[in-house]
Amino acid sequence: MNLTLARHTFQRGETRLSSVLLLLLILAISWLLWSGLYKPLVMSLGVLSCLLSIYLAHRMGFFRNNTNLLRLMPRLPGYWLWLLREIIISSLDVAKLILKPSMPISPTVVVLEAEAKTDMELSHSWQLHYPVSGNRHVRFIQGESIDSLPDQ
Amino acid sequence: MIDFALDILSWILLVLGGACVLIGGIGGLRLPNFYTRIHAASLTDTMATILIFVGMILQAGLSLAAIKLFAIMLFLLLTGLNGYLCVGQCRAIIRSQARRWKC
Numbered sequence: 212m213n214l215t216l217a218r219h220t221f222q223r224g225e226t227r228l229s230s231v232l233l234l235l236l237i238l239a240i241s242w243l244l245w246s247g248l249y250k251p252l253v254m255s256l257g258v259l260s261c262l263l264s265i266y267l268a269h270r271m272g273f274f275r276n277n278t279n280l281l282r283l284m285p286r287l288p289g290y291w292l293w294l295l296r297e298i299i300i301s302s303l304d305v306a307k308l309i310l311k312p313s314m315p316i317s318p319t320v321v322v323l324e325a326e327a328k329t330d331m332e333l334s335h336s337w338q339l340h341y342p343v344s345g346n347r348h349v350r351f352i353q354g355e356s357i358d359s360l361p362d363q
Numbered sequence: 364m365i366d367f368a369l370d371i372l373s374w375i376l377l378v379l380g381g382a383c384v385l386i387g388g389i390g391g392l393r394l395p396n397f398y399t400r401i402h403a404a405s406l407t408d409t410m411a412t413i414l415i416f417v418g419m420i421l422q423a424g425l426s427l428a429a430i431k432l433f434a435i436m437l438f439l440l441l442t443g444l445n446g447y448l449c450v451g452q453c454r455a456i457i458r459s460q461a462r463r464w465k466c
Contacts, residue, residue: 247435295413302383302410305402309390318399324403 226274299330373421380414397454401447408443417457
């Protein structure tokens with residue numbers, strides 16, 4: 212791919228001040244909760260590291276590329292609950308298969324088209340759904356089509 | 364009374380988590396190939412992690428420790444599953460390249 216084209220597709224959108232402040236708030240809250248120490252030295256280190264994280268996120272293009280990402284956070288708990296349900300279903304299925312003496316499995320590799328549009332959507336769903344989809348024996352492999360079972 | 368019930372519940376969760384780790388280990392030995400073994404390993408990494416950490420959170424009660432445990436659980440889930448994804452993809456790509464080059 213042409214380099215300028217790549218730059219255009221990956222760095223779109225504007226940095227919004229509200230996104231920066233929201234991320235700063237989230238970082239500050241997590242620092243306060245996870246340190247549990249409220250001495251001046253620790254607090255000032257916390258402020259420094261929050262600001263450094265914001266700067267690094269800005270340099271990585273986080274605010275330009277994922278403008279709506281932080282606004283999706285209220286929907287995260289519902290997603291986690293759904294994911295928990297799926298994890299339980301697939302875990303029970305896999306555990307049953309493993310413990311059955313005959314072990315009735317027929318491993319297959321399936322090629323799927325990914326429907327995700329943005330990088331974040333893609334990586335997130337791959338990361339989380341890949342091991343969870345154990346009951347369906349589905350595998351996501353980027354860019355390569357696997358025509359037969361690679362093993363054996 | 365409530366303390367006792369919470370204790371019982373957390374121990375049930377911890378034992379179930381331990382059982383998940385054990386089943387994952389058995390699966391790693393019994394299942395026939397790499398991709399199916401990943402499923403067994405992911406049982407250890409998803410279900411067992413969740414059960415053991417929820418059990419420990421119940422033991423910790425309402426405190427900063429509980430929040431930290433929750434955070435550790437989230438990071439373990441994210442990084443562990445990512446690791447499986449990377450290993451699986453690397454393996455598949457190496458295999459397909461090997462077939463292409465006939466080696």
